[in-house]
Amino acid sequence: MTDRRRPAAAGRLLAAGVTAATTLSLTGLFALEPATATDDPATVEVDATNAALAGSAATPRKVVVVVRRIHLDAPPASSAGSAAPRVARAPAAPVPASTRSQPRTRTRGS
Amino acid sequence: MSIPLDDLAVVDDLPAGSHQRSFRSMGTDVHVLVVGGPDSLLQRARDRIEELERRWSRFLPDSEVSRLNAAGGTALAVSTDTLRLVELARHAWTVTDGWFDPTVLPALRAAGYDRSFEQLVAAEQGPMAVPTPPLPPGLAAAEVDRAAGTVRLPAPVQFDPGGIGKGLAADLVVDEMLEAGAEGGLVNLGGDLRVAGTSPDGLGWGIEIDTVGPWPGQLSLIAGAVATSTPRRRRWVQAGRQRHHLIDPGTGRPAAHPAPAITVVAGQAWQAEVLATAALLAGPRARDRMLRDNGASALLQFDDDRPVALAGMEAFLR
Numbered sequence: 001m002t003d004r005r006r007p008a009a010a011g012r013l014l015a016a017g018v019t020a021a022t023t024l025s026l027t028g029l030f031a032l033e034p035a036t037a038t039d040d041p042a043t044v045e046v047d048a049t050n051a052a053l054a055g056s057a058a059t060p061r062k063v064v065v066v067v068r069r070i071h072l073d074a075p076p077a078s079s080a081g082s083a084a085p086r087v088a089r090a091p092a093a094p095v096p097a098s099t100r101s102q103p104r105t106r107t108r109g110s
Numbered sequence: 111m112s113i114p115l116d117d118l119a120v121v122d123d124l125p126a127g128s129h130q131r132s133f134r135s136m137g138t139d140v141h142v143l144v145v146g147g148p149d150s151l152l153q154r155a156r157d158r159i160e161e162l163e164r165r166w167s168r169f170l171p172d173s174e175v176s177r178l179n180a181a182g183g184t185a186l187a188v189s190t191d192t193l194r195l196v197e198l199a200r201h202a203w204t205v206t207d208g209w210f211d212p213t214v215l216p217a218l219r220a221a222g223y224d225r226s227f228e229q230l231v232a233a234e235q236g237p238m239a240v241p242t243p244p245l246p247p248g249l250a251a252a253e254v255d256r257a258a259g260t261v262r263l264p265a266p267v268q269f270d271p272g273g274i275g276k277g278l279a280a281d282l283v284v285d286e287m288l289e290a291g292a293e294g295g296l297v298n299l300g301g302d303l304r305v306a307g308t309s310p311d312g313l314g315w316g317i318e319i320d321t322v323g324p325w326p327g328q329l330s331l332i333a334g335a336v337a338t339s340t341p342r343r344r345r346w347v348q349a350g351r352q353r354h355h356l357i358d359p360g361t362g363r364p365a366a367h368p369a370p371a372i373t374v375v376a377g378q379a380w381q382a383e384v385l386a387t388a389a390l391l392a393g394p395r396a397r398d399r400m401l402r403d404n405g406a407s408a409l410l411q412f413d414d415d416r417p418v419a420l421a422g423m424e425a426f427l428r
């Protein structure tokens with residue numbers, strides 16, 4: 001794995017219209033940290049082709065990245081600008097507690 | 111400690127250093143709980159929620175949402191809160207394939223929900239004539255210009271923040287409480303709930319959910335959000351027929367046979383609200399995909415049968 005793959009993958013995603021602020025997760029192969037430091041909570045899962053990664057000096061490596069799905073917590077692309085979201089510190093998924101806690105509030109349907 | 115309002119907040123003695131308050135805002139009961147931080151946080155939270163109500167209520171003619179709906183397709187300058195609200199609503203509409211649709215307002219009015227719910231119930235009987243509902247146009251053509259600070263809703267679009275507004279308000283206020291020095295916080299806006307940080311007992315946040323069947327429901331989570339969608343809560347009579355507020359975007363009419371209720375646990379309250387609404391309206395395959403894709407879990411409830419845990423909900427049930 002070389003560092004050169006990171007900009008390659010990021011470049012593909014950028015070409016696909018995904019912001020560089022996106023966290024990448026290449027299923028089953030390797031994980032990439034955010035291409036640039038950001039508080040953007042967007043998460044994109046991508047598939048990478050094994051064959052494409054198994055390159056050699058004779059056959060330059062090429063990473064093919066396919067955007068599989070964009071999660072609901074990805075902020076939508078604005079018509080202009082990209083101000084930081086107000087809920088940037090929010091968790092991408094809920095975290096269960098390991099113990100039963102005393103009820104602090106009651107919710108109802110709406 | 112006695113909490114005078116409603117059935118929403120749990121009457122509960124809190125450890126030292128934790129404080130809570132219940133009040134009415136956004137047409138519903140609000141419960142705010144803060145752990146640590148300065149004493150002023152509860153009042154600041156209330157002020158903030160009331161500010162968001164003034165910006166987002168469709169029942170206040172001067173709210174930003176009311177002005178957007180009346181603008182006839184003209185771009186209007188709005189607050190950053192409203193920019194964010196419309197951005198998220200448009201995004202939610204897209205990724206749920208339109209099952210969450212905040213443009214069902216004309217269809218909702220056609221179904222008789224043409225005033226605040228308190229007034230609707232007091233009237234007891236809606237109009238006798240049932241108009242043909244318009245099909246919701248969706249939010250694809252809504253424009254948010256962050257640089258200019260404007261939103262433009264195309265003329266047919268009537269935007270109703272409803273649940274996503276309450277969920278986003280809970281998210282904003284909890285995040286702002288933590289930024290202002292709280293160690294933990296809970297905001298429950300009529301069932302759109304978000305928790306973050308340290309709970310009063312340090313063990314996690316216990317949440318009691320309203321169940322439609324004879325089953326107790328309690329969740330425990332370290333961080334995240336909860337929302338329940340049900341056609342049972344907001345019901346009224348129109349021309350002798352029972353109506354509810356869950357509009358099927360494909361028909362413009364109240365959904366024919368939705369499940370009695372679904373409770374969704376997600377990372378943020380606006381997500382939980384969006385997913386709860388969409389999951390109740392969509393078929394099982396679309397529902398399960400939406401939950402899975404968004405790291406959310408759900409409890410599907412029935413009247414006479416045990417609830418069904420979906421997408422890992424067992425981890426949150428206690």
